[in-house]
Amino acid sequence: MPDQTSLPASPPALNVSELVALQDKIVERIRTCYDPEIPVNIYDLGLIYNVNVEPTGDVHVKMTLTAPGCPAAGTLPGEVEDKITVIPGVKNVKVEVVWEPPWDKNMMSEAARLQLGFF
Numbered sequence: 001m002p003d004q005t006s007l008p009a010s011p012p013a014l015n016v017s018e019l020v021a022l023q024d025k026i027v028e029r030i031r032t033c034y035d036p037e038i039p040v041n042i043y044d045l046g047l048i049y050n051v052n053v054e055p056t057g058d059v060h061v062k063m064t065l066t067a068p069g070c071p072a073a074g075t076l077p078g079e080v081e082d083k084i085t086v087i088p089g090v091k092n093v094k095v096e097v098v099w100e101p102p103w104d105k106n107m108m109s110e111a112a113r114l115q116l117g118f119f
Contacts, residue, residue, distance in 0.1 A: 013055035013056060014053075014055045014056075014057060014089065015055075018089070019053050019055065022053050022057070022087070022089050022090070023051060023053045025087050025089075026051055026053065026059060026061075026084055026087060026090070027043060027048075027051060029083040029084060029087060030042065030043045030048055030051070030061075030080060030083065030084070031043045031044070032083060033076065033079050033080055033083060035047070035065075035066065035070075035072055035076065036071070036072055037071070037072075038066070038116070039115070040108070040112045040115055040116060042063070042076065042080070043109075044108060044109040044111060044112040045066070045107070045108055045112055046103060046106075046107025046108045046109070046112070047063050047064055047065060047066070047103060047107075048061065048062075048063050048080075049062040049063060049064060049098065050062040056091060057089050057090055057091035057092075058091050058092045058093075058094075059084055059090055059091075059092070059093045059094070060093075060094045060096065061080060061081075061084070061093070061094070061095045061096065062096050062098050063076075063077065063080065063095060063096070063097060063098070064097060064098055064099060064102075064103045065097065065103070066103055067103075068099060073097070077095045077097055078095075080095050081093045081094075081095045105118055
């Protein structure tokens with residue numbers, strides 16, 4: 001007699017255009033996160049080193065902070081995770097804080113440098 005139990009079907013993997021669109025949405029959401037001491041979003045500050053989106057919808061973000069003793073260390077990674085988790089198509093989110101390479105102002109976007117007066 002055939003087994004009456006069946007495993008739930010895995011969701012289909014995202015195709016390349018869906019991955020690109022999802023990554024764009026993730027970056028857009030990350031741009032709504034700000035270091036509380038600097039009036040520029042953390043993406044343009046250069047604090048996000050990598051956003052990897054898997055075809056499964058799993059997301060891995062490598063980020064840093066302006067300094068190891070940054071007061072936002074306890075809250076900023078969780079804020080990034082929370083903002084990404086609610087995006088449709090995202091399954092699991094891992095935000096990893098890394099210290100290599102160390103952040104410096106040259107990692108900021110041109111717009112961020114102009115906004116902060118770094119020419």
